[in-house]
Amino acid sequence: MKVGFIGLGNMGSGMAANLIEAGHEVTVYNRTPRKAQKLVEEGARHAAQVADACRGDAVITMLADDSAVESVVFGDAGVVGNLRQGGIHISSSTISVALSEKMTAAHAANGQRFVSAPVFGRPDAAAAGRLFVAVAGRPDAVDDCMPLLEAFGQKTFRFGDNPPDANLVKLSGNFLISSVIEALGEAMALVGKAGLDQHQYIDFLTSTLFNAPVYKTYGGLIADKKFEPAGFAAPLGFKDNRLVLAAAETLRVPLPLACLIYNRFLTLLAHGGESLDWSAFSQLAAEDAGQASRSTWRDVGLPSRER
Numbered sequence: 583m584k585v586g587f588i589g590l591g592n593m594g595s596g597m598a599a600n601l602i603e604a605g606h607e608v609t610v611y612n613r614t615p616r617k618a619q620k621l622v623e624e625g626a627r628h629a630a631q632v633a634d635a636c637r638g639d640a641v642i643t644m645l646a647d648d649s650a651v652e653s654v655v656f657g658d659a660g661v662v663g664n665l666r667q668g669g670i671h672i673s674s675s676t677i678s679v680a681l682s683e684k685m686t687a688a689h690a691a692n693g694q695r696f697v698s699a700p701v702f703g704r705p706d707a708a709a710a711g712r713l714f715v716a717v718a719g720r721p722d723a724v725d726d727c728m729p730l731l732e733a734f735g736q737k738t739f740r741f742g743d744n745p746p747d748a749n750l751v752k753l754s755g756n757f758l759i760s761s762v763i764e765a766l767g768e769a770m771a772l773v774g775k776a777g778l779d780q781h782q783y784i785d786f787l788t789s790t791l792f793n794a795p796v797y798k799t800y801g802g803l804i805a806d807k808k809f810e811p812a813g814f815a816a817p818l819g820f821k822d823n824r825l826v827l828a829a830a831e832t833l834r835v836p837l838p839l840a841c842l843i844y845n846r847f848l849t850l851l852a853h854g855g856e857s858l859d860w861s862a863f864s865q866l867a868a869e870d871a872g873q874a875s876r877s878t879w880r881d882v883g884l885p886s887r888e889r
């Protein structure tokens with residue numbers, strides 16, 4: 583297919599590379615143009631402006647947050663203004679349910695098709711074509727874009743014809759992951775303070791009842807205290823926490839755990855954690871236990887609260 587790809591960050595660069603690898607004709611755009619260079623060497627065309635990435639059958643956006651998506655989609659010379667009639671906009675960023683509703687309406691009003699296809703998996707999975715995709719949209723549109731989704735995902739799950747439903751699935755999934763990070767942080771503070779080996783503890787958990795990717799990935803990062811470079815940066819994780827709380831407020835669904843995690847993010851960011859992986863907030867449980875010394879904070883790149 584002829585496809586445009588907008589947003590070549592940690593996730594988008596790997597996803598676009600897999601589209602090229604699968605034989606699609608890919609045109610890439612990124613706000614910071616130098617990030618397109620490697621993909622151009624691999625066979626992509628370079629779009630100097632958003633509009634130039636919207637000339638094909640479909641365009642995929644993989645941008646940081648709502649405001650980035652708003653500016654690329656609705657700005658002068660944006661996606662809505664340039665995609666052809668019947669063309670498909672596939673939105674893979676993790677964005678609000680409200681913005682997904684707005685894009686669904688705007689594309690329908692312009693005779694275009696909108697598909698929401700947020701993804702599960704970190705940058706290594708994106709580069710390996712091993713993402714999980716939650717997709718929702720008109721069945722004909724979802725059918726038409728399956729060859730694209732299959733290029734960067736190992737499996738695609740359909741959630742009906744209302745695009746914002748896929749965004750709610752994604753946000754609820756990240757809420758669950760953040761709950762696992764908090765729970766692992768607390769459990770590992772407990773065994774760590776008692777002097778147990780945290781790696782051995784994670785090996786035990788993930789070889790028995792907790793044999794799932796989320797415990798393996800985050801248990802490993804927390805045991806290693808490896809929060810830099812960030813695979814998923816703390817400000818983006820905080821964004822998802824706020825978005826799930828906004829969706830829950832609209833639906834009148836209390837999420838007490840998400841409120842606790844909201845404050846964990848605030849503490850992390852207030853103490854210099856902007857550049858760390860979102861899982862760094864796991865260390866706050868250890869600090870609450872009087873366990874994280876100044877040097878430990880330095881090891882994970884966090885300035886001590888006392889400094």
Ligand SMILES: NC(=O)c1ccc[n+]([C@@H]2O[C@H](COP(=O)([O-])OP(=O)(O)OC[C@H]3O[C@@H](n4cnc5c(N)ncnc54)[C@H](OP(=O)(O)O)[C@@H]3O)[C@@H](O)[C@H]2O)c1
Pocket residue numbers: 588589590591592593594612613614617644645646647649650651653654674675676677701702703704705813814815818
């Ligand atoms: N990282 C993960 O593990 C992961 C997993 C699943 C989903 N996600 C979601 O996927 C999306 C992308 O994540 P990422 O980790 O790839 O983020 P990232 O590395 O920070 O990349 C963000 C991308 O958005 C662009 N961007 C930001 N603000 C913009 C603006 N105002 N106008 C135009 N472009 C703008 C950036 O362009 P520049 O290069 O010019 O800055 C970059 O291409 C996010 O919604 C995130 O929540 C991430």
